[in-house]
């Protein structure tokens with residue numbers, strides 16, 4: 623993916639992550655599949671640092687779960703993450719409204 627596209631998509635990818643993390647616990651591999659659905663092909667080398675960065679900036683928090691399989695790190699949205707999602711949602715809606723005008 624060209625660098626210019628990466629810059630444009632990075633915010634959209636983060637909004638996807640916040641959206642899903644606001645509905646259920648998410649984990650890296652599942653999120654990677656989900657994003658692929660939407661046409662974002664992120665490898666673990668991109669997605670894991672992204673999740674980590676969102677946690678470091680207070681939008682997500684994580685814990686290790688010991689399910690039936692091997693332990694995995696799961697993420698959920700924080701209160702700050704919910705606010706960011708709400709604002710992002712409004713901004714995307716406004717952008718779409720303008721883009722769809724003509």
Ligand SMILES: [Zn+2]
Nearest residue numbers: 638642656660
């Ligand atoms: Zn999605």
